[in-house]
Structures are given as structure tokens and as C-alpha cells.
Amino acid sequence: MSTTPLLSVESVHAHYGKSHVLQGVSLQVHEGELVTLLGRNGAGKTTTLKTIAGVMAPTQGQVRFGGKPLQRLATHQVAQRGICLVPEHRGIFKLLTVEENLLLAQRKKSPWQLQDVYRIFPRLKERRTNGGGQLSGGEQQMLAIGRALMNAPRLLMLDEPVEGLAPVIVEEIVAQLRTIKAAGVTILLVEQNLEVCTQLADRHYIIEQGLVAHQATNAEFLSDDAVKDRYLGVGLV
Numbered sequence: 001m002s003t004t005p006l007l008s009v010e011s012v013h014a015h016y017g018k019s020h021v022l023q024g025v026s027l028q029v030h031e032g033e034l035v036t037l038l039g040r041n042g043a044g045k046t047t048t049l050k051t052i053a054g055v056m057a058p059t060q061g062q063v064r065f066g067g068k069p070l071q072r073l074a075t076h077q078v079a080q081r082g083i084c085l086v087p088e089h090r091g092i093f094k095l096l097t098v099e100e101n102l103l104l105a106q107r108k109k110s111p112w113q114l115q116d117v118y119r120i121f122p123r124l125k126e127r128r129t130n131g132g133g134q135l136s137g138g139e140q141q142m143l144a145i146g147r148a149l150m151n152a153p154r155l156l157m158l159d160e161p162v163e164g165l166a167p168v169i170v171e172e173i174v175a176q177l178r179t180i181k182a183a184g185v186t187i188l189l190v191e192q193n194l195e196v197c198t199q200l201a202d203r204h205y206i207i208e209q210g211l212v213a214h215q216a217t218n219a220e221f222l223s224d225d226a227v228k229d230r231y232l233g234v235g236l237v
């Protein structure tokens with residue numbers, strides 16, 4: 001693991017109007033890691049991802065990527081540096097086919113070509129001529145992740161990728177994320193499904209009221225029921 005983190009969020013504050021939502025979030029993600037942001041509804045997880053992606057500007061603090069500040073970069077410039085956010089609403093083009101959706105996201109120098117994405121997501125290959133709007137929720141999520149890969153991410157950020165999906169599809173997506181991680185993509189994951197998080201993650205940050213309240217390795221987190229009860233209101237996973 002290199003000493004300079006790939007991503008470093010440093011005392012970041014963010015506001016929606018007068019509402020002070022992030023109150024000094026700090027976290028680091030190293031190359032090759034899968035790190036989760038956990039926390040109750042409204043804690044500030046999505047806002048943290050949006051601030052990293054340049055969708056929202058921090059009102060204080062800064063985000064560094066590969067050691068360089070991202071401040072004042074537009075969303076597309078942040079994406080060009082290799083940060084890809086797959087938002088909760090997935091943002092796929094419903095009137096385009098699966099293949100058109102993927103090709104539209106293709107960066108020339110991406111190590112991820114169509115066939116690589118189809119290898120990880122065979123369902124997308126089967127459905128390649130179907131419109132984005134004809135896909136099931138799980139297939140749409142796979143397409144959203146596949147599109148992000150075509151964009152050559154150094155950091156892939158996923159906002160609740162398995163929310164509302166059937167358990168069998170959740171298992172499929174967990175296996176696919178494991179493959180993507182094994183291919184060397186660094187992942188920052190926001191997810192309420194703790195079983196999914198603990199199957200995949202190296203480390204966890206727990207966000208509470210716009211601040212990191214706790215951080216733990218996956219092994220520490222799994223053995224700490226008090227933390228799960230206190231910050232997440234759940235028992236054993």
C-alpha cells in the first residue's frame with residue numbers, strides 16, 4: 001500500500017443553503033482498497049460522494065486525488081482524472097440500447113472494453129440490444145457499473161448499488177464487485193446492506209451528523225456489536 005492515499009478527504013464541510021450537512025469529514029482511500037461509508041439515513045454519505053465527484057463544492061476543507069487538490073474542478077474534469085460516481089438513480093439512457101449506453105461512456109484509453117464488461121456482466125451481453133428502459137433494476141445497476149468501467153475509473157464510487165434488489169441479484173452484484181476490485185479498481189461504497197459491506201470491504205468509515213464518528217477495519221467492525229448498535233441501530237450481521 002502506497003503512503004500517499006489515492007483519495008484524501010480533508011476536513012470537508014458542505015452546505016445545502018443554510019443547512020450545514022458535512023461538518024468536517026476526513027477520510028482516506030488507498031489504491032486497490034474497497035472502503036465503505038456507513039451511517040444512518042441523512043448522515044451525509046451521499047453528500048460526501050457528491051463533494052468528491054465535484055457535484056457539490058466544499059464550503060471548507062479539500063479533496064485530494066493522487067495527492068493533487070480537486071478544488072474548483074467541474075464534474076467532467078473530476079471524471080477525467082478518473083473518479084466515477086454511480087449515483088443511486090443510476091442515470092442510464094432508457095431509450096438507448098445496453099450496448100449504446102456502454103459505448104457512449106467509452107474512453108479511448110480505457111483498459112475496459114466492451115468485451116471486458118460483458119465478461120463480468122454476462123446478463124448485459126445477453127441484453128445488449130435491449131433498451132435501457134427494458135432492463136430489470138438489477139440489470140440497470142449492472143449497466144450503470146459497466147458504463148462507469150468503460151470510463152476508465154481509478155476510483156469507482158457507488159451509492160447504494162443493491163438497494164431494493166432481490167437477494168439472488170444482490171449476490172450476483174457482490175461477486176461482480178469482487179471481480180472489479182480484484183482487477184485493481186479502487187472502490188468507495190455507500191451501502192445500507194451491512195452483509196454486502198462486510199463481504200467486500202477492507203475498511204469502513206461510519207458517518208454521523210456530517211462527521212466521521214468511527215473507523216474500523218472489516219475484521220474490527222465484524223467483531224464489534226457495540227459499534228453496530230450505537231451508530232447503525234442493527235445487531236449482528
Ligand SMILES: Nc1ncnc2c1ncn2[C@@H]1O[C@H](COP(=O)(O)OP(=O)(O)OP(=O)(O)O)[C@@H](O)[C@H]1O
Nearest residue numbers: 016017019021039040041042043044045046047048
Ligand atoms: N438537495 C438537498 N437539499 C437540501 N438538503 C438536502 C439535499 N440532499 C440532502 N439533504 C439533506 O442533507 C442531509 C444529508 O443527506 P445525505 O443524502 O448526504 O445523507 P445520506 O447519509 O446519504 O442518507 P440517505 O441514505 O438517506 O441518502 C440530510 O439531512 C438530507 O435531508
